[in-house]
Amino acid sequence: MTNNKFLDEISSRISQLAVSTPVAEFEKNAKALLSGAFSRMDLVTREEFDIQRELLAKAQEKLAALEAKISELEARK
Known part of the structure; x- marks a missing residue:
């Protein structure tokens, strides 16, 4: 039972790290930039x-x- 709890905790921490990586930040910024550019294009x-x-x-x-x-x-x- 403690093994599962340990694995869940590690999984949770890895997920938190993945969210706060520079890649995730870049993706968020790229989406915002493209969204703004597309809205100005009158599509x-x-x-x-x-x-x-x-x-x-x-x-x-x-x-x-x-x-x-x-x-x-x-x-x-």
Whole structure:
């Protein structure tokens, strides 16, 4: 039983050390730097892009229908 407790304590300490290593600090800083750079680039997510693409397709369909109707009305004159 004391062996398990000892191993758990060592595992816990190793985990704490891994969290406080320069590599973990570098990773955190790199993520923050990249996040800031991406936010300034005015990027959109794939989901937002797909929604806008669908809206554009619907608008193009409506525009085509309105152009056809205008052509028909002009032909009646």
